[in-house]
Amino acid sequence: MSVPATKYIWRALPIIAAISFAYATVLVKLSSDWWMDENYSHGLLIPFIIGYILWSQRDKFATISIRPSILWGGVAVVFALFALWAGVAGAELYTQRMSLVLLLVGTVVYFWGFQLLRLLLVPLGLLLLAIPIPAIIFNKIAFPLQLFASQFAVWSMQVLGIPVLRQGNVIELKPLNSFTIKKLEVVEACSGIRSLMTLITLAVVFAYFTYPRNNNQQPRTFTGWLRSYGFWRSVILVGSAIPIAILMNALRVSGTGVLAHYYGTQVADGFFHEFSGWVIYIAAFLLLFCVGWILDRFKPVSTSKQESEQVITRTAQVVPAEGTE
Amino acid sequence: MKRSSVRLGVLFIAILAVGVLVNAWAYLGEAHIERKQLKEFPTQVGVWQQSGSGSSTRRSDYESFASD
Secondary structure (H helix, E strand, C coil), X not given: CCCECCCCHHHHHHHHHHHHHHCHHHHHXXXXXXXXXXXXXXXXXXXXXXXXXXXXCHHHHHHCECCCCHXXXXXXXXXXXXXXXXXXXXXXXXXXXXXXXXXXXXXXXXXXXXXXXXXXXXXXXXXXXXXXXXXXXXXXXXXXXXXXXXHHHHHHHHHCCCCEEXXXXXXXXXXXXXXXXXXXXXXXXXXXXXXXXXXXXXXXHHHHHCCCCCHHHCCCCHHHHXXXXXXXXXHHHHHHHHHHHHHHHHHHHHHHHHHHHHHCHHHHCHHHHHHHHXXXXXXXXXXXXXXXXXXXXXXXXXXXXXXXXXXXXXXXXXXXXXHHC | CHHHHHXXXXXXXXXXXXXXXXXXXXXXXXXXXXXXXXHXXXXXXXXXXXXXXXXXXXXXXXXXXXXX
């Protein structure tokens, strides 16, 4: 028997209370990290975005049928609770936080089933993106990005005829207004990992809100969804956020290097540094927007044709009805 | 309806029980380690025997070949 998912929504209240109690220290530390760690400050916005998505989908929750999977949901919940205990015992924050996401997944499947989980994939994905990754992985990504940004900056400065030397992630140059060699260090904050994390999150939000929704054409099966234009559009959008963020950061470091040559290394600090960060970030988002626009321009013909045929069919259905009155 | 209430109860109690365990664990804090002076360290630990004679450890205590 299946009933609307919203019918037993009250069940969520005691479970939310229990989860809040069990994860109190985890949630406090996570909020603190969002507040203090600039690499994950976008996490502060995530609860609001998730809240908005859930609110905007409330009609779908009312129509979807519940088919709880006690076995799979129970297994996920047990595993999540074990991971929470292991994370606390081992003082491992990432395990503790990931267990929260797994527990939410398990609870949804346990009470409502996989259909509702599919509707909640994006909010859960956003929560995943807001969880700080372990430092050991973070550094493995950040350092190569630092080197790439340094290499790109030196290459572009040499193309512009500026004498420059690179030692690892340190760029040595002699500004025009200086008699000594100055060093520009491409530190972790300049690696671009911060804008990379934020832009990927933004790309997910952008892909979700611009997802081509046509109720008559919604794929019914999981494989149908995997083959749909909307799915691949989202994948390409989120995937394109990676090269865009890396390239834009490399351009920012290059621009700083060029300006440091003409105006001194003080351009690498203060107002210009902050301002260039904003400019680059806006430019990155515009590029992301362009990717979306190009994808929509070159949308598969069958999809557009089917849409226009459906509009014609609907119009044709209306016209005789008006004519007969 | 009754079955779903049982399911709700089971999950609620499971999360709450782990919550009590985890919060108690976190409240207890880190394990307390009793610290001692180095001079109190025994000269023999199992099959390991201190080779140096003085109260302080020398480089030669840890070298297996003569230094030049």
